[in-house]
Amino acid sequence: MMEAMANTPIFLSRPYLDEEDIQAVVDVLRSGNLVQGDKVLKLEQNINDLTGSKFSSAVSNGTASLHLALLALGIGQGDEVIVPAFSYIATGNAVELTGAKPVFVDVHLETFNIDESKLEAAITSHTKCIMPVHEFGLCANMEVIMAIAAKHKLFVVEDAACAIGASHYGKFAGTFGDFGSFSLHPRKSVTSGEGGILTTQNPALDRKIKTLRNHGIAPDRIPMEFVAAGFNYRLTDFQAALVSSQMRRLQQIFQHKNELVELYNQGLKQNGIVLPSVPDGNVHSWQTFHILCKDEYFRNSLIDHLKSHQIFTNYGAQCIPAMTYYKEKYKYDVAKLFPNSFKAYTCGLALPMSERLTKEEVQAVINRINQFTNDQK
Numbered sequence: 001m002m003e004a005m006a007n008t009p010i011f012l013s014r015p016y017l018d019e020e021d022i023q024a025v026v027d028v029l030r031s032g033n034l035v036q037g038d039k040v041l042k043l044e045q046n047i048n049d050l051t052g053s054k055f056s057s058a059v060s061n062g063t064a065s066l067h068l069a070l071l072a073l074g075i076g077q078g079d080e081v082i083v084p085a086f087s088y089i090a091t092g093n094a095v096e097l098t099g100a101k102p103v104f105v106d107v108h109l110e111t112f113n114i115d116e117s118k119l120e121a122a123i124t125s126h127t128k129c130i131m132p133v134h135e136f137g138l139c140a141n142m143e144v145i146m147a148i149a150a151k152h153k154l155f156v157v158e159d160a161a162c163a164i165g166a167s168h169y170g171k172f173a174g175t176f177g178d179f180g181s182f183s184l185h186p187r188k189s190v191t192s193g194e195g196g197i198l199t200t201q202n203p204a205l206d207r208k209i210k211t212l213r214n215h216g217i218a219p220d221r222i223p224m225e226f227v228a229a230g231f232n233y234r235l236t237d238f239q240a241a242l243v244s245s246q247m248r249r250l251q252q253i254f255q256h257k258n259e260l261v262e263l264y265n266q267g268l269k270q271n272g273i274v275l276p277s278v279p280d281g282n283v284h285s286w287q288t289f290h291i292l293c294k295d296e297y298f299r300n301s302l303i304d305h306l307k308s309h310q311i312f313t314n315y316g317a318q319c320i321p322a323m324t325y326y327k328e329k330y331k332y333d334v335a336k337l338f339p340n341s342f343k344a345y346t347c348g349l350a351l352p353m354s355e356r357l358t359k360e361e362v363q364a365v366i367n368r369i370n371q372f373t374n375d376q377k
């Protein structure tokens with residue numbers, strides 16, 4: 001039994017679909033209604049029911065979702081959008097796609113979220129929007145961010161890609177800002193393969209999104225009228241059915257992940273590693289369980305050690321201004337300007353975490369990490 005386990009690979013994350021999920025897709029395929037239709041409407045309703053959002057729009061992926069949000073707010077050339085320096089690269093790319101300039105702000109090392117105390121110093125006369133990220137499924141400090149945005153009359157787009165179901169003092173991720181943007185990529189809690197959701201509380205903004213995602217067709221005009229040069233950023237009905245089906249067990253998924261987090265927190269010895277912390281008032285969605293190693297060599301050696309035992313881990317997100325495109329375009333002294341983001345990128349490590357992962361697997365990961373960190377002394 002133990003021998004067999006030692007040879008079974010443990011993956012960072014694997015999507016899990018049950019028979020009912022698969023049947024939900026098959027039913028739509030048999031119906032012949034493949035593009036955006038009733039199942040997309042139903043998914044949007046499910047997201048509203050979960051988060052308390054007034055409006056939701058399903059779109060083709062989480063990057064398209066961020067892109068549409070910024071476009072609907074009129075953001076483009078000459079504008080600046082404040083983003084955390086540590087996030088998945090798409091957060092920066094979405095700003096670049098509009099022609100606006102991403103202005104990076106460093107993150108907290110405890111939460112990996114944007115450091116709100118550094119926000120005001122980054123605001124200029126060109127700033128239009130703050131785009132906080134709820135990194136790994138933990139909400140950024142939204143009271144402070146919303147207050148700063150209100151004071152300076154800035155829009156807020158929450159990159160809640162990893163944070164479906166996360167909340168902050170009882171309010172759900174995606175419902176604080178002008179827009180909340182979610183991803184349905186297989187690394188997130190529920191998936192459509194590729195997919196995204198944009199939430200808003202503003203009917204005029206919702207209408208803009210529903211127009212722009214669908215070739216610029218006004219959502220409820222008969223006869224059909226093309227009122228904008230829109231995109232095709234729609235989600236298909238079979239993808240939407242797949243997500244709605246998984247959403248039935250969302251609370252189970254969170255409960256399971258919380259049990260795994262508990263195991264990690266109790267089992268991992270803090271020898272050269274720091275465990276993630278969750279500030280009061282937050283419900284974390286645990287898209288990623290992200291630890292911080294004492295240095296880059298230690299982190300990389302730990303990745304190799306785990307890999308030699310068939311345990312697959314990876315760094316959690318990028319220091320965006322240190323990536324080639326951004327480095328060449330903006331030439332920031334990254335280690336000096338964004339030291340925490342650079343540290344999170346070079347010393348951070350995402351451990352296996354998914355609905356499918358078992359407690360035995362987590363225990364095996366813990367044992368291998370403790371063995372490694374003991375040997376380092």
Ligand SMILES: *Cc1c(COP(=O)(O)O)cnc(C)c1O
Nearest residue numbers: 061062063088090161183184185
């Ligand atoms: C996954 C992710 C995205 C991009 O979502 P896609 O659906 O893959 O386009 C954007 N921002 C963050 C923080 C993410 O984790």
